[in-house]
Amino acid sequence: MTTPHKKLVLGTAFLASVVLVAGLTGCNKPAAPVAAPPPAGFTPKQMADGLFAVMSSDRAVYTKNVVARLQNDEKVIKASEHWKDEKALPLPAQMFRMGAEAVAEKNPGFTYGLLSLWPINKQNTPKTDAEKTGLKFVSDSGGKTNYYAEETLGGKKYFTAVYADVAVSKACVSCHNGHKDSPRTDFKLEDVMGGVVIRLPL
Numbered sequence: 001m002t003t004p005h006k007k008l009v010l011g012t013a014f015l016a017s018v019v020l021v022a023g024l025t026g027c028n029k030p031a032a033p034v035a036a037p038p039p040a041g042f043t044p045k046q047m048a049d050g051l052f053a054v055m056s057s058d059r060a061v062y063t064k065n066v067v068a069r070l071q072n073d074e075k076v077i078k079a080s081e082h083w084k085d086e087k088a089l090p091l092p093a094q095m096f097r098m099g100a101e102a103v104a105e106k107n108p109g110f111t112y113g114l115l116s117l118w119p120i121n122k123q124n125t126p127k128t129d130a131e132k133t134g135l136k137f138v139s140d141s142g143g144k145t146n147y148y149a150e151e152t153l154g155g156k157k158y159f160t161a162v163y164a165d166v167a168v169s170k171a172c173v174s175c176h177n178g179h180k181d182s183p184r185t186d187f188k189l190e191d192v193m194g195g196v197v198i199r200l201p202l
């Protein structure tokens with residue numbers, strides 16, 4: 001169900017019409033090479049991929065240079081789900097959700113979230129068909145392939161992208177498997193545990 005590249009389709013249609021017109025005019029001279037005009041601006045896929053690059057980099061930087069450094073290396077402060085009560089650092093997934101909520105308040109037209117078919121926080125449950133299909137798709141592909149689809153919600157069309165979230169360290173696996181609210185307890189290293197869903201209006 002991957003979505004064809006819209007601009008590519010338009011570009012191809014343009015090229016085809018140029019070739020058609022050249023053919024109809026019966027011109028015998030060798031046709032000058034006709035190049036499709038370069039697409040202007042970002043395609044929805046490029047935009048979603050770019051947003052994902054920013055989000056995933058920020059999360060990786062926070063995990064490595066704040067949480068892992070201060071908790072594991074320097075042993076200054078720990079990260080905890082109950083960060084407010086325990087005066088601790090928020091978990092990377094909590095930072096990510098708080099960022100997504102702050103973005104949603106600004107109403108920039110697009111939304112994103114870190115969801116899972118096995119969520120600890122039920123707020124992170126997939127709701128739309130594209131979210132459910134996309135999370136299953138990236139999980140079945142072992143995190144190797146992203147998922148892109150168009151979906152219509154409330155009469156509006158959206159481009160929805162899903163990127164796998166993989167258990168890159170043992171900490172992911174042990175915390176989720178042992179968490180009282182986790183519906184799944186058999187995660188292994190390298191398993192897809194969920195995915196980032198980005199939804200752009202078309």
Ligand code: HEC
Nearest residue numbers: 081093097114116119120121124166167171172175193194
């Ligand atoms: C110390 C425990 C802990 C660790 C370590 C941890 N998580 Fe989580 N994770 C949580 C909690 C708690 C939530 C719910 C956060 C919220 O409130 O949205 C969560 C949320 C998630 C979600 C969203 C779905 C859900 O379960 O609510 C994904 C996906 C996820 N984590 C993947 C990972 C990955 C991948 C790693 C390792 C890179 C990781 N987690 C490390 C505790 C942890």
